[in-house]
Amino acid sequence: MTEAPEPAPAPGQVLVDVEAAGFGFVDVMAMRGEYPGFPGVGAVPGVEVAGRVAAVGQGVAEGLVGQQVLAMLPGFGGFAERVVTDAGLVFPAPHGTRAVDVVALGVNALVADIALHRAGAAAGERVLVRGAGGGIGVLATQFARARGAEVTAVTSSAARGERLRALGAAHIVDRTEASALPGATYDVVVDTVAGPDVEKHLGLLRPNGRYILCGGAGGFPGVESFGPLLRDFHKSLSLSAFSLNSVAPQDMQVSWKRVVALLGEGRVSAVVDQGFPLAEADSALRRVAGGKAFGKVVLLAR
Structure with a gap:
């Protein structure tokens, strides 16, 4: 001080x-x-x-x-x-x-709200939130549910998962388990983590899916992480890097x-x-x- x-x-x-x-x-x-x-x-x-x-x-x-x-x-x-x-x-x-x-x-509420607004997350769609227990994630979970979306929250423990259910998450994925992300697909991914697993989560998008990268707690992903954008060209996927500074x-x-x-x-x-x-x-x-x-x-x- x-x-x-x-x-x-x-x-x-x-x-x-x-x-x-x-x-x-x-x-x-x-x-x-x-x-x-x-x-x-x-x-x-x-x-x-x-x-x-x-x-x-x-x-x-x-x-x-x-x-x-x-x-x-x-x-x-x-x-x-x-x-x-x-x-x-x-x-x-x-x-x-x-x-x-x-x-x-x-700031977290503004990031979560504007990210979902830009992604056009709509009622009936499936939204995946990475880092759902963090400051942005707990609000993105709630805002997506308020929009009428079905929310899957990715977090690091069963206890955190139960708290996210109480905030509106319909499904919980424990990222520490070997069976994490067992094949479901999503219309929108809100990612506050980034890091090397971006590629895996990009691959979970449905046709016309939208990926919003709005945090980097896991570090910067390598260029190879964005391969699904070209490999799955026929799916017309979109990726946005979003900062409130803009x-x-x-x-x-x-x-x-x-x-x-x-x-x-x-x-x-x-x-x-x-x-x-x-x-x-x-x-x-x-x-x-x-x-x-x-x-x-x-x-x-x-």
């Missing part, structure tokens, strides 16, 4: 008193030096926070002051007691929702409204794995990096 100068909002920015910050695998990658654009040693991780707006810069509505919000950072810097960010990256928190729940939705703030605002609506209808819930004080970020790092978390790990700033 270090002391930093008190931040102040520039024109078009807001100052947020942080109550909770999300800790995701993107932060693990940044700390390992594996994430493009992270400044390195001495920089502050964290891409999302929840808290109250303390002040606004010129050109921002004064009415935001005092409001509970989710705030995304244009780079990093969220593991702090106060942050500034662009007003377009501030999202109203659902009424009566705790800060830890707001940030547990946060989405305009106004489109994220639209997605957030969809998320909040599902939350209000009781069709989606935030899944908080564990909260750590800001000073124990190293413990949070070990939990996320070790793949032990189910849902979102959160840092508590106050």
Whole structure:
């Protein structure tokens, strides 16, 4: 922990008193030096926070002051007691929702919602979610079910599988078992893992199937992993690499409204794995990096 100068909002920015910050695998990658654009040693991780707006810069509505919000950072810097960010990256928190729940939705909810929206996941289709117990996966499972899809969740234990059933998964695949993925096929695959098994999962797509790669917890797949796209040319498969960094703030605002609506209808819930004080970020790092978390790990700033 270090002391930093008190931040102040520039024109078009807001100052947020942080109550909770999300800790995701993107932060693990940044700390390992594996994430493009992270400044390195001495920089502050964290891409999302929840808290109250303390002040606004010129050109921002004064009415935001005092409001509970989710705030995304244009780079990093969220593991702090106060942050500034662009007003377009501030999202109203659902009424009566705790800060830890707001940030547990946060970036992960936007990634899961937009990924499924782009894939056109529809009622009656079969959706496979890789890494279903992670921060994105638990929400992709719920959002796909809310769309009326039949969801298969890939996870690492029977206990995690039962929790995913409670969130709407119709089928569970334990990736540690030799009989994993026993021949079923899918219209959509949401993949938060990547790694060397991309090829195997691409091969599970039905004709006109869509594969959304939106995470890399398992590392970068080799070029050979994408062989099924050509070998199964007749199936007209599609593969999309998706990062929230490519989405305009106004489109994220639209997605957030969809998320909040599902939350209000009781069709989606935030899944908080564990909260750590800001000073124990190293413990949070070990939990996320070790793949032990189910849902979102959160840092508590106050």
